[in-house]
Amino acid sequence: MSTATLDARTPGDLGGLLDFEADDIRGLLPHRWPMLLVDRAYNVSPGRSGYGIKNVTINEPFFQGHYPDQSIMPGVFIVEAMAQLVAVVYASAWVLEARAASQRADGDGDGAGTAARVGYLGAIRQMKFSRLVVPGDQLTLHAELGKKFGALTPVNVQASVGKELVAKGSLTVTERSAGGGNGLQ
Amino acid sequence: MTLGYAQLLDQAQARSALNLRVKTLLVESLGLDVRPEHIGDDQPLFGRGLELDSLDTLEIVVMFEEHLGVSISDDDRAAFGSVNRLVDFVVADLGEIPRVEALA
Numbered sequence: 001m002s003t004a005t006l007d008a009r010t011p012g013d014l015g016g017l018l019d020f021e022a023d024d025i026r027g028l029l030p031h032r033w034p035m036l037l038v039d040r041a042y043n044v045s046p047g048r049s050g051y052g053i054k055n056v057t058i059n060e061p062f063f064q065g066h067y068p069d070q071s072i073m074p075g076v077f078i079v080e081a082m083a084q085l086v087a088v089v090y091a092s093a094w095v096l097e098a099r100a101a102s103q104r105a106d107g108d109g110d111g112a113g114t115a116a117r118v119g120y121l122g123a124i125r126q127m128k129f130s131r132l133v134v135p136g137d138q139l140t141l142h143a144e145l146g147k148k149f150g151a152l153t154p155v156n157v158q159a160s161v162g163k164e165l166v167a168k169g170s171l172t173v174t175e176r177s178a179g180g181g182n183g184l185q
Numbered sequence: 186m187t188l189g190y191a192q193l194l195d196q197a198q199a200r201s202a203l204n205l206r207v208k209t210l211l212v213e214s215l216g217l218d219v220r221p222e223h224i225g226d227d228q229p230l231f232g233r234g235l236e237l238d239s240l241d242t243l244e245i246v247v248m249f250e251e252h253l254g255v256s257i258s259d260d261d262r263a264a265f266g267s268v269n270r271l272v273d274f275v276v277a278d279l280g281e282i283p284r285v286e287a288l289a
Contacts, residue, residue: 123240125247150259152243172243 018044018092028091029084030115034061037081038088038141047093052085052141056133063135073133078167079124082157085141086173087118090153119174122152127169137161151175202285204272211268214248215241226269234267245271252288255279 020028020041029036037054044050056073063071091114098114133139139159146154153173159166188196208221217235230237237245242265249255249271255278257264264274276282 122243125244146247147256148259149243149246149257150239152239154243154247172240 016045017042018046020044020088020092025088028095028114028118029087030118031084035080036084037077038084041085041088044089044092046096047090047145049142049144050085050089050092052081052088052143054081054139054141056135056137056139058135060135071135073137075127075129075167078129078133078139078159079121079127079157079169079171081139082141082143082159082167083121083171083173086143086145086153086155086157086171089143089145090173090175091115091118117176119151119176121171122174123172125154125170125172127167127171129167131161131164131166133161133166139166196282199282199284200272200276203275203282204268206285206288207268207272207275210248210252211235211245214244224268227267229267230265230271237265249275253279253283 018041022036022039025038025041026032026036029038031037038052039055040053042051042053058071060073062074062077066072066074094114094117139161142158142160144156146156151174153175154170155173156170158168204226205221208224211217211224212219212221215237219235224235228234230241242262245265246257249257253275255275257274261274264270
């Protein structure tokens with residue numbers, strides 16, 4: 001749907017909100033099973049903010065050991081899901097930029113290669129967990145990107161199940177430069 | 186314009202207080218294992234100085250926006266030389282030495 005959604009938009013129009021299904025997200029991120037932790041993204045304002053959904057089932061591999069007699073989603077996986085939503089938010093902006101650039105150059109670039117540019121988690125600046133996440137829960141993720149500084153972007157993130165807050169905090173994410181490296185200096 | 190002695194003293198005290206406030210903010214927000222008053226005004230922040238890294242830079246950017254209402258952009262990297270450079274940037278950006286008592 002993202003390709004369709006993106007195609008339908010005027011290239012360079014960064015103002016509208018986009019939705020991404022799981023298949024679209026695989027086109028944006030390098031993550032795959034069992035580490036792709038965003039099932040759907042919606043109301044994504046490319047480069048700015050967005051919402052995501054992670055459905056938690058008993059089939060998640062981590063429940064095997066966390067714990068054998070009590071299934072709890074590890075907090076770091078919640079943070080990872082948040083970070084992946086952040087990657088969707090900024091990678092969607094790259095796709096739009098690439099589309100706009102290729103249209104100007106009259107080329108046929110499709111914005112591919114965003115997965116290779118997705119960077120790393122630079123810092124968990126602050127995070128507070130306020131509710132256990134168990135099989136059957138639907139995590140709603142929210143991310144708001146701050147002002148970019150070099151290859152680093154501060155971001156405020158939040159996860160909830162229904163109206164209950166699960167975790168809230170702020171992260172730093174990096175963007176990999178074209179020349180490789182991890183975005184850190 | 187020449188400043189009278191009282192004004193000069195007032196400015197120097199305001200600047201000194203602001204430097205200490207910035208040092209305290211650095212220690213608190215970066216979790217540094219050093220007392221604020223032991224950080225030199227011209228001590229380098231990176232490398233052998235305070236041993237900060239690029240992730241700390243972003244922390245300082247966010248902290249300055251929150252506490253001082255000053256926005257440091259990617260073009261202002263020179264401001265990260267030392268506490269004095271950071272405070273110079275704040276003073277230049279605000280157009281005056283902010284009073285520590287009035288800061289968040």
